[in-house]
Amino acid sequence: AQKITQTQPGMFVQEKEAVTLDCTYDTSDQSYGLFWYKQPSSGEMIFLIYQGSYDEQNATEGRYSLNFQKARKSANLVISASQLGDSAMYFCAMREAYNQGGKLIFGQGTELSVKP
């Protein structure tokens, strides 16, 4: 069964420094998608970045980049130049194979706190 593991319940980072949030996944599918979402205390889930299983390049979106290591089944999120507004819960998610309705499987999340 597909599974997402986020082993860091909480992380601290100094403002303006970079931070890496870990995510490992388990699937027997060859085609899948990996997503990162940010959830502030207000509750909304904000899409950050996507990586497809067949993408050869690591995805980047502004200050966010995804360190995709397919053989190790890891998809770590790197946030560069952390800002106070980056303090939030971060969820890694995997989309199952297309014939499963495209549902997302989420990890337990990592709470990031940015210190001034």
Add this chain to the structure above:
Amino acid sequence: DAGVTQSPTHLIKTRGQQVTLRCSPISGHKSVSWYQQVLGQGPQFIFQYYEKEERGRGNFPDRFSARQFPNYSSELNVNALLLGDSALYLCASSTDDRGHGNQPQHFGDGTRLSIL
């Protein structure tokens, strides 16, 4: 452009009651998914609908049901409420019905349901 809208934002019910949650997707999005997020955990998939047809169902009891209307809005119904149903219920929409490509699911702010 309006994002995914959910109503109500907060709801308090007692055990045994029934509740209906509503969701309006982003304009042009035909796929709507529902997730339950219990405090301290990642969201869990409940249902996906595409053009009024159920495309996926998570591991939830039959007390949970949903439907999608011709305008692509959706309702989630939960009968015989239990204390364990207390959670944030998130609705997400996308253009993608089967999980092809890199189309993310865009989430609403959620409905916080409390069962007394």
